[in-house]
Amino acid sequence: MLVGRDDEFQVLLDGLDRAAEGDGGAFVVTGEAGVGKSRLVREVAQVAAARGLPVLTGRAVAGGAALPFRPLAEAVMGWLRRSGGQDLAELRSIRPALGPLVPEWLPAEPIPGGRSPVVIGEALLRLLRFVGEERGCLLVLEDLHWTDSESLSILEYLADNLATEGLVCLATLRAEEGGAGRNLVDSLVGRRAARAVELARLDDEATLDLARACLSTPALPAAVETFLGAHADGLPFLIEELLAGLVARGALVEHDGHWTTRGPLDRRVPPTFADAVGRRMAALPPYARSVLHAAALLGRRFEWSLLPTVTGLDHAEVVTALRRSVEAQLVTAEDDDFRFRHALTRETVLGDMVAPERADLAGRLLQAVDQAHPDLAGAWCELAADLAEAAGDRTRAARLCLTAGRRAVTAGALATAQETLHRARRLASGDPALAAPIDIALTDALAQSGQVDQAFELGKTLLAGLDAASRHLPVRADLHLRLARAAVAAGRWRVAADHLAAIPDVPADQRAGTAAVVDALGAQVALGQARLGEADRLASAALSVAERNGLPAVACEALEVRGRVARQRDLPAAEAAFARELAVATAHGLQLWRLRALHELGTVDQLRTESVDRLRQARQLAVEVGALALVATLDLQIAAGLVKQFRPEEGLASARDSAGMSRRLRLATLPMALILQSAAYAQLGRTGDMEAGLREALTLAPDDLDVHGSAWGHCRATASLLAENRARALTEMATGARLLQRSPATIAPPFLGLRVLLLAVSDDDDAARAETDRVRESGATRHRVVATLLGYAEAVLLGRTGHHAAATAAFAAADGEMGPLVAWYRQYARRSVAEAALADGWGDPVPWLREAAAYFAARGDQVVAAACRELLRRVGIPVPRPGRGDPRVPAKLRALGVTSREAEVLALLAEGLTNQEVGARLHVSPRTVEKHVAGLLAKTGCRRRAQLAGYSARLSP
Template sequence: MQTTTLIGRTEALAVVHATVARAVAGSGGLLLFLGEAGVGKSRLLGEVARLAQERGMRVLEGRAAESGGAYRPLAEALLRGGAEDLDRAAVRPPYRAALGRLLPGWTTGGGEAPEPGVDPALVLGEAVVHLLRALVDGPCLLVLDDLHWADADTLALLGYLAGRLGDSRVLVAAAARDDEPNADALDRLAAGPGVRATPLTRLAPAELATLVRARTREPLDDDVLAALVARADGLPLLAEELLVEVLRSPPAAGAPPPVPRTVAALARRRLALLEPVAQQCLRVAAVAGTEPDWAVLPAAVGQPEAVVLAAARAAVGASLLREDAGRLRWRHALLREAVVADLVPPERAALARRAGEALLARGREEDAARAAGLLAAGGERERAAGLFLRLARRDRTTGALRHAGQLLDRATGVGADPAAVAVERVPLLTAAGRVGEALEAGVAALPSAAGDLHAELCLQLARAAVTARRWQEAEAYVERSGRPDDARSAVLVADAAFGAGDVDRAGALAATALARAERSGGPAVLCEALDVVGRVARLSDPGQARAAFSRAVQVAAEHRLVPQQVTGLIGLGTAELLVDETSEALPRARELALAAGLLGQAGAAEVILFDAVAVTRGPRAVEERARALLARAARLNLPEVHAASAFGVALARAAAGDPAGTEAALAQLPRSAAWPDAGPLEAAVRALPPLLAHDLAAANATLDAGLTVVVGHRAAAPLHQFGLWALLRTAVDDRGEAAREVLRGLPAALRPANRGALHYADAIAAGRQGRAGEAADLLARGDADLAGLSWLHRLLHLVVLDAAVTDGWGDPVPLLRADLAEHERAGDQQPARTCRALLARAGAPTRRGRGDSPVPGALRAAGVTSREMDVLALVSTGATNAQVAARLHLSPRTVETHVANLLAKLGVPDRGRLRERVAALTR
């Protein structure tokens, strides 16, 4: 036969040409061909590949197979494209670790397990994007066939890629039957963003006739052609296979053509051309799976390898098999299915059982799922159920969560114990962020659970309840487990008590949990216990908290428990921040998490660092990093990181005086009972503009309404706005004493930012009561607490110094002048305006100065203006009044006035001492 261009696919070919052209130009995506078996999907994929190569695209090809495991077609394409030989440094660390779930050679040995609540398919999808950029220098085409056999994780990953590749030169071209059991999943993929779904229908009789004529050099008899077209029924694949029959055995003149009525008859006819032993080899190969495994067939058939290979050779001659990319495959899946369908049930079961046993005997983990399916088909249901459960557990721990769910469904289908399935399904759904479904699945299975299975299921339910913040349910499930001496029980109860805010009880329970974990819990449970101990201690004793978290980090590092090590470092970092507002552990946590591909934990460390930067340099300093993290969290569906990043952007926009930008960022905060922090964070953002405008009453009303719901919760995060809340309530005389007492009893008061604000609030109260000396002392103590937090220090200073000016205590003028210089240097116009207004009220009005020289902070605090700085710079060089006047276009008398003002402000008797004083102040 000869090959020609495609017949009857004008519209589909137009889509192919347009899609490839867009990909070459930088707009990729997913082109998906859907249709029944034999309609020509694979032929169109070949046309896409041919056209892509003509346009200079690198082509990588992979194929899904029945029971092929998670990500099989994509892994094959990347491996054949040279991914294993790529320098690992070419891919960024977080995605390098994730690729270990797809490509065995990329395994890092510690970070491949998924994070709870983080969809590993999305993370892996982003990793594939980075890998393709490193692997292919230019436009690229991924050809993936037989996606009707693909697992759910592969389809989810492709859905992510389709939307992600819109601004890249990478195109995925795929094909799948639309009449298979996973048709719903394929429909969801087809409807996703970035997907161009192209359904293929059967050809018209005239088109089929044209196709047949194009495939042969010799003209066919009209009657033979008509019969062939009629039997093919619009399927081009069947027409071509029937043509093979006609060409192999031309019909006698006047005799009807040897055209079988069905594909099954076609397969039987070709199988009959083989010797009996070869027929048996092909039947076992057909039952064993969609791709013949020639290495395992000798054991399954019970024949020497030479006999099996001879059978394979004969099957090629009989047009049952063909060579494809170096492998011997069925000419079409329909032929393989026809061979299987022609077996009687007992024969099919016996052959499946033998093939399954042969696969298990080979001892390869990648064969286990296929072997389990074959054993189930052969009647070995209990063994199959055990294999499916074990494989589901493996896939859960390596991040193939959807495939793990499919395996659990298969275990259920072969009669696995519902409780055993639930023990695996509850942590699976919890890890996937579907905690409500996890609890429902576990509760449904509890009545059938007994003994150790019952206890294990209860503990899994307790962990899911903790994740869902259902504290009472968590404790009830622990009690129902009947395992009070299990270290996990103690850890879960302590965690639930802490989450509920019962800190004293949580402390006692945490100590018990730690003691049990040290005796018999294992390193992972010990790390969990130390984490609870650290979180409880952080509320009253940061030193003890640091010790607990440090030990957790050490234990995790010794046992290569990377997620637990990162968790410990984050806890250690928060304890460090409580002491001096700086942390060495948090950057370590972020880098370790990124290296291990734990993007959720990396984001958590980053957002905690945002707050430390904001109080030092101001909210605008975190905006660029917050936006980058927000984009990553949105792509990868990291809800808590997304929310915290949106808060950082909103705070930055509020500080910049951008109401529209502020509202756009606030709109991305989650509004659900599962995330109660949205209200307080929104209040913190909305209070900032009136605070910067020094409208203290409005700032207090906004902040108080949002923070009141969480300010009394002892386990709440120590936001720096807690101190501001007490300070504003005191400044505007709105239940200030009560607010200060509440804050004094909170762990948040340990933080320097909040402790300094509390000292300022106490200073205001003391000043109002006429205790001026005490007020000044409290102001100085607050200054010491806030000394390293430049932006927050200046912001809170405006509130307390307003009270000092109003109530007449302390010496606010030098402090206001120094702050004014810093506000102007930082470009903070509203606080600078407030400083000038307060100086004017204090009887020390300041002119902004009409000079060109910047004024150092120490000189600004003394009241030196920019014009006086111009004069000072020239006087310091020894210039006379006349020379200074000539340079600055001033009169000598004006210069003399400026010099006299400088001498008075800096407290020196003459020009000689003036230079010494300036040098000392600016050293």
């Protein structure tokens, strides 16, 4: 029975009901120890399971060092065990990000941003969505007051993102505890990201109801009612404990279904259950108490097989002692192990020992743990540290905390790493030899967590304490390298250079490798400071040493720097460097460097042709390794390429993907993702949506010159061009160009070149030439579209000055440079150049205009197509009246409003192709195919995709 919790229970059931409708949420059950939080949560979990909802459960445990991600790992791994042989292929993309929770999923190489609690939180959210399928699921996390910092950060992320998911997170927290767990709950409740369900003590009536339920009786002896009223304090756990104590000592007995008392119950019982636990312990034989003492030092859940060695008892005696403890309701048997019935029970047992007794027993337990688990993997290292400290061996405890801290850094649990390493520092006080490696590890943890200033301060203090003795040279070199890499990651180039310069000579057997790493980092610094020649020289030196000494990761870093330097002036050379980086990374299984090389190669493709193929390959690899933040960046670049190709629907989909991930992971890519959404809306003629997106982007990045410049030149100017409002477009492009030219970044949207062309067509020759020089000096002509548009502008200027042959040649050269992926810019350039060529009498403008008019009409850019036809009419060229719809679309489909692309999709569906196969055939994303399928279903009246496959065959010719 669940007693006295009807209202609270209904609140949580309502939460399950709303989750079934897709409106999930987070709830935190709070109350003092023993008030019944776990009981209420267990009841809700049983209801959820009965409804068919998967339930994932994990709990934190008390101890001196919190195990990173402990409750979340228990929940996830518990589900994995229960899932058995279930096909988990769909989880492949998020497994690396969940590595800190499931160690066997940790990737061989660190993932960029993959250790962030936000990234792990997003991956966990996706896992829960997968687990819940269409039903939803329940995640239970108990004892937030003992939970590690990383788990709390992930919980915060989940709570902030459950509103639109059919998922419920249910946690428990001791009300009397402070700390990070309490602070998080207060914050979540304050901003309505979670709801607190507070459990008060039971009133007198509920106390008696619970007691009757415990004893399975309709009536209690009057003496028992009085006794509970005086001593239970309305705490359910204490009510159970007191009743168990009375039964255990024979003061309350059952006969023929009725309970009676034997003797007076007037002995005073304190308002805590500690005495009740103590009395039950006293009733146990001495050997059972010794087993309990040892078990308590091992934790609330303990490995009982260690107890015979420590207590000197044989296995049978230990099992008997545990059975007696279970009967006394001190310990609970769970599957193959045991745990104390309540955390407070364990604490009471620990308090039953005096300090020397506890220290001796802890020392013996430490030896047993070392023997049974010599590698001290996972939680055993933290437990060994607790035992060493309890045994008085502070040096061993500090070394174990150092090991645990280093492991936490590797797992990405940086907050836990810092807590553990700070504890190690306290334990190692007075031991300089141990303090140095602890401080180095702490410096690493601070740097990786973004606390660069603190890392530098600690590193400076540490360096000051290291003398120039040869034994310290490797330590000094390693510390300087770590600090330099932290500075590079933070873009603090001067600081990085100072640390690299301060690296001392190291032993000969380490010298080559260290020199290569130093040169590679130095190349990064020089590149960041725009010293391209030095960057290339250092990268070449690093590459030479790396290749001679078998250092593939250093070689990849050096090749990347060389490629980025070459990209400023020589795209083929840059491509060669990145291709070589890709080959090295692939040959040595360096997935991270392979991903980075593909990313760089995709960037080269964009500069040259706007192809997004290799960027999509990089995106797929980023998904596979769980680099979610990089996925957002790649989606952004893919969206930019698709928008430049004037494929607005696909560009909008990729930009939305980038924006969605950027919101979830709180990335700086969000404003530009919104800009690209707005650019797609501009191409679709949805100016209201365009302006809404621009308002949000500009609000998020009020001082970002690239965002503001793109808003004017890339978005608003495009809408004006499609409306044939050239004057307004030129004004908007001028505003955008001024902003971008003040930016330190190197983005170069096509409007920078298109503006020059329009200035030339508008007879503003001086402005066109001045702007041409400015664009070339900025390096924007690395982007082939920009450079080619300048070529068209040069043709117009030559034609106006009477150099007709040169103008025609310049036009032909530019027209040949425009590849098929940027056909819109090619046709718009033809439309613009033809206007000038007609006025100045050069070239062959009539065919240009005819082709452009047909192109824009087919695309649906009817205003631009009409402008092309009007130019033809001015010179007396007959222009056929534009027809309605695309003649390639069957008449019956045109009557339904089916577009030519939808007709293509329909035809491929008739061949039995999947969305993936249709997308590959049409060079669009599966998501775009899904949208076309949805449009076809709506227009044809078909209810299912399968019906569409036969729809085309039923159409008459």
